[in-house]
Amino acid sequence: MEPIKTISSHIVPVMDDNIDTDQLISRDSLKEVAKASFADMLFYGQRYLASGAKNPAFPLNDPQRAGAQILITGHNFGCGSAWEHAAWALRDYGFRAVIAKDFNDIFYMNSIKSGVLPIELTDAQCELLAALPATAQVTVDLPQQTVTSAGQTFKFKIDPLWKSKLATGTSDIELTSEFNTQIDQFEQDNN
Amino acid sequence: MGQTMFDKLWQRHVVAGKPGEPQLLYVDLQLIHEVTSPQAFEGLRENHRQVRRPDKTFATLDHNVPTADIFNIQDVISRKQIQTLEKNTKEFGIRLADLGDEDQGIVHVIGPELGLTHPGMVIVCGDSHTATHGAFGSIGFGIGTSEVEHVLATQTIWQQKPKNMGVHVHGQLPKGVYAKDIILGLIAREGVAFGTGYAIEYYGDTIERLSMEERMSICNMTIEGGAKYGCIQPDQTTFDYVKGRKYTPKDLDAAIANWRTLFTDSTADFDTIIDIDASQLAPMVSWGTNPGMTVAVDEAFPPVSDENTRKAYDYIDLKPGQTAPEIPIEYAFFGSCTNGRLSDLQVEAAILKGHQIDPKVTALVVPGSRRVKLAAEALGLDKIFKDAGCDWREPGCSACLAMNPDKVPAGVHCASTTNRNFEGRQGAGARTHLASPAMVAYAALNGHFIDIRKVEA
Numbered sequence A: 001m002e003p004i005k006t007i008s009s010h011i012v013p014v015m016d017d018n019i020d021t022d023q024l025i026s027r028d029s030l031k032e033v034a035k036a037s038f039a040d041m042l043f044y045g046q047r048y049l050a051s052g053a054k055n056p057a058f059p060l061n062d063p064q065r066a067g068a069q070i071l072i073t074g075h076n077f078g079c080g081s082a083w084e085h086a087a088w089a090l091r092d093y094g095f096r097a098v099i100a101k102d103f104n105d106i107f108y109m110n111s112i113k114s115g116v117l118p119i120e121l122t123d124a125q126c127e128l129l130a131a132l133p134a135t136a137q138v139t140v141d142l143p144q145q146t147v148t149s150a151g152q153t154f155k156f157k158i159d160p161l162w163k164s165k166l167a168t169g170t171s172d173i174e175l176t177s178e179f180n181t182q183i184d185q186f187e188q189d190n191n
Numbered sequence B: 001m002g003q004t005m006f007d008k009l010w011q012r013h014v015v016a017g018k019p020g021e022p023q024l025l026y027v028d029l030q031l032i033h034e035v036t037s038p039q040a041f042e043g044l045r046e047n048h049r050q051v052r053r054p055d056k057t058f059a060t061l062d063h064n065v066p067t068a069d070i071f072n073i074q075d076v077i078s079r080k081q082i083q084t085l086e087k088n089t090k091e092f093g094i095r096l097a098d099l100g101d102e103d104q105g106i107v108h109v110i111g112p113e114l115g116l117t118h119p120g121m122v123i124v125c126g127d128s129h130t131a132t133h134g135a136f137g138s139i140g141f142g143i144g145t146s147e148v149e150h151v152l153a154t155q156t157i158w159q160q161k162p163k164n165m166g167v168h169v170h171g172q173l174p175k176g177v178y179a180k181d182i183i184l185g186l187i188a189r190e191g192v193a194f195g196t197g198y199a200i201e202y203y204g205d206t207i208e209r210l211s212m213e214e215r216m217s218i219c220n221m222t223i224e225g226g227a228k229y230g231c232i233q234p235d236q237t238t239f240d241y242v243k244g245r246k247y248t249p250k251d252l253d254a255a256i257a258n259w260r261t262l263f264t265d266s267t268a269d270f271d272t273i274i275d276i277d278a279s280q281l282a283p284m285v286s287w288g289t290n291p292g293m294t295v296a297v298d299e300a301f302p303p304v305s306d307e308n309t310r311k312a313y314d315y316i317d318l319k320p321g322q323t324a325p326e327i328p329i330e331y332a333f334f335g336s337c338t339n340g341r342l343s344d345l346q347v348e349a350a351i352l353k354g355h356q357i358d359p360k361v362t363a364l365v366v367p368g369s370r371r372v373k374l375a376a377e378a379l380g381l382d383k384i385f386k387d388a389g390c391d392w393r394e395p396g397c398s399a400c401l402a403m404n405p406d407k408v409p410a411g412v413h414c415a416s417t418t419n420r421n422f423e424g425r426q427g428a429g430a431r432t433h434l435a436s437p438a439m440v441a442y443a444a445l446n447g448h449f450i451d452i453r454k455v456e457a
C-alpha cells in the first residue's frame, strides 16, 4: 500500500447521496479472481453510454478534471454491499482520497484497507468544495488532518490507528502478528 | 452503568486494545463465498501464510450459481470464480459446501440452519448481510476482502466499537403485516443511514413473539438502515432453533446456561432508542431506488424533494402521488437471504395454492439452501408453486443480484422478497419493489400489489 502524507490535486464532485457499491463498480468486476485493475469499472453505469462511449455529462469524464485524485460526494457514500472492489476501483482509477458528507461503516473500513483516505466534512464544506472551479487545487494533509483550498482550511477526524496505517502503508496482518501471544492465549482460555 | 448485550459480546472477544480505540476481536466463525474471497487467498499465497483456523471457517457457493441447472455454468468467468473457491478451500483445508452438496446454499441461510451460527459468537463474512446472524444473540458483520484475508491469517479483526441503539418494537402486528414490514417500516421512517456508527438491538414483546426465521429477516436488513450490526437477545425460541442441528455445540445445556447471560442490563444502557408501535404498521412496498424509498401499500408516493428522488422516479418510471397497487408488476421473485427460508415459502405457497399467477407475470421461486429446497419438496410446496405457474429453482442468490443468469429484464417492475432495490441490482434497468413474501405472492396472482390486510383479515 502506498503511504499517504499530502495529496494535492484538483477534484471531481459526484454529489449524489447514498451512492451504493453496486453503482461504484460493475457486476462483472466482481467475478474477477485476481488482484486486477478495476479502474475502468468505476461508476460503470454512469460513466459510459449504452453505445460504450464515454458519457460526456458525467463529471468523471470532464477533460478538465482528468487525473483528479480527490472525489467529493454526498451522504452515506459506499452503502450497500461489502464489495471492497468498490474501493479498489476508486484506488485504481487514481483517487487517493474521498471527501464525503458521511460514509457507510463497511465502506469506510474497506477504503482504509485499500489505501484510499476517507474524509468526512460538513455538508457546507463539501458543497463549497464541489462548487470550486474544475481546475482548483485542493490539498489534503494527513499528518495535520486538514483539507485546504482557496485559502480555507477544514479539519477532519480520523482514528490514530487508521491514520498511522495509511501514513506508513503497513499491512494489517504484519501489525497483528505482534499480538500472536495474545491470540494464542485467547484461544487457550476459550476452548 | 450496566452493559448492553452487544457490549458483553464485544468484551468477551477482545484480544488486545483499549476501550475507545480500535480493538482486536477474536472471530469464532468466518463464512466464505466465491465473490469476496479469491483475492484474500491470493494474498495469503503471495505472503506464504496459512489459514490459522480452517476449522472455524466454512465456505459455500451462492452468488454465481445458475439456479436452473447448477452443474451447467455457461458463464466462463463465473465458472472460474467457483472453481477458484473449490481450489482455495482444498488447498487451505476449509470445508466447502460445493454445488450439489447437502449443505450448500446462501451463506446467511446455511450458517443458522447448520447450527454453525449460535448465540455468543463473533461471526464475519465478506458480505454486508452478515448482520443476519445477530438474530441469535451474536455479533455478525460484513467485511471487505482485505479483512477476509486478515481473519483467515489471524482469526481476529481490528474493529472500532460502535455505539448502541435499541429499537423497541411493541404491540400486536396487524393481520397481513409481517416481520419484513417491521424492518421496511423502520427504514422508511428513519432513512437508509440512521444506523451508521451503531450496533442495533431489537427488543420488545413483538420481537419476543417472532420465530427465528422472522428475526433473521429483520437483522438481515439492518445494513439497509446503515448499521453493520443488528442483534436480538437469545431466548427459548433461539435455543429451540439451535437444538439438534449438524454443528450445534455438543454440550448444549452448558452452552445455554452461558447464553442466558447475554442480555442488556437496562434500556438506559443504549445510547439512543427508537420506538416502533407494531400495531400501527402496514404492509410496505418500496417505490424507489433505495430501501428508504418505501411507503405503506395505501400511501401515496412522496413528492420530488431533491435530486436523489428525482433520479429515482426517472429510473423507476413512476410518479409522485401514485400508490403501490398502480405499479404494473410483470415479475415476482421469491428468495434471497432475507426471505428464502422454509417459513417464507410456506407463507407464499399457502397464498398461491389452487390459484394461477397473472399471465403477465414471470415468477421465480429460489429456496435459500438445499435443505430448504428438500424440506419444501417434502411438504409438496414445489408442486403448489409449479401448479400456480412459478418456476421452481435450485438454491442460490439468483435474481437478488444480477450476477448469475437469473435477471429481471430492463424496464420490468419486479415484486421482490429481497433486500435491495438499487438501480440495476436485479438486472440492468430492472425495477425492484421490496415487500414481504405474502405481499409478493399476492402481487404475482394479481399482476399488481394489493392491500393484503383486506384479504387476510
Ligand code: SF4
Binding pocket: B062, B063, B106, B107, B108, B127, B129, B336, B337, B338, B396, B397, B400, B401, B419
Ligand atoms: S441473497 Fe442477495 S443479499 Fe443475500 S447474500 Fe445473496 S446476493 Fe447478497
